[in-house]
Amino acid sequence: MASITFKGNPVTLLGNEVKVGDKAPTFTVLANDLSEVTLEDSKGQVRLISVVPSLDTGVCDAQTRRFNEEASGLGNVKVLTVSVDLPFAQKRWCGANGIENVQTLSDHRDLSFGEAFGVAIQELRLLARAVFVVDSNDTVTYAEYVSEATNHPDYEAALEAAKKAE
Template identity: 80%
Template sequence: MAVTFKGNPVTLLGNQVKVGDKAPDFHVLANDLSEVTLKDTAGKVRLISVVPSIDTGVCEQQTRRFNEEASTLAGVEVLTISVDLPFAQKRWCAAEGIENLQTLSDHRELSFGKNYGVAIEELRLLARAIFVVDSSDTVTYVEYVPEVTNHPDYEKAIEAAKNVN
């Protein structure tokens, strides 16, 4: 898949995840520096929102939108993953009143980025993407946003999360 950042092509590390794939595991950090893996949300439907940096306009809007929607998504765990440091994520969430989703940091290993094919080699950021994973760890929805600075299709992602069995 071709992805650009501000119109310039970028190289994504890892393999693209597709609908029907078993969700790859990952090792990221929570705001308290504890390690979080896919297994930590086992048995739940997950909507994983991937952003380059929570401190930028589109990423802020994306995170706020999914925070608002999270309260209407019964039984869905909403995760936002970026390479921002856990401290920055925690500070931003506190300042913005983000309480309905969990922010996770992939700064340490780029484990999520490489396992989901969203690590931008040239920038050490994550490409914008949305994944929905069902309670048996099967990927049921994928959106790799072709231009990293653009918004994802919020409605499709939310609908996909609501319709997971």
């Protein structure tokens, strides 16, 4: 498993680490209108999945804004941001910040995504910061588990991986 810290303190991640070459695990999260969303809903598309602890924090805000800005130049790539924030809070945050190119998804109900991708932090019931690229055949082509949850991911590497995926 990936070794992750949160504000310098080691945390326990639930689930299995996802590696490049793995088939992307299935999950069920909630859209801002409370409808269920699964990996199947975007089948046939490349997905850049940005995982953040909470949209209401500085690094998570910056990460989501960065991928929102870059999304229009990524062609057939669907950009998803997953957190455990409530769907209502995600919708409010997106509206207040002009986020239109990223779909925010909530894993608050049962940590389905967090456990499937090995990013659920047991001690905090938050998701660890991570970025995944899943190609149109549901294969993971990029996986970054950010070692310190308060640090930024490698945006350039993730964006390059998304552009190369088919």
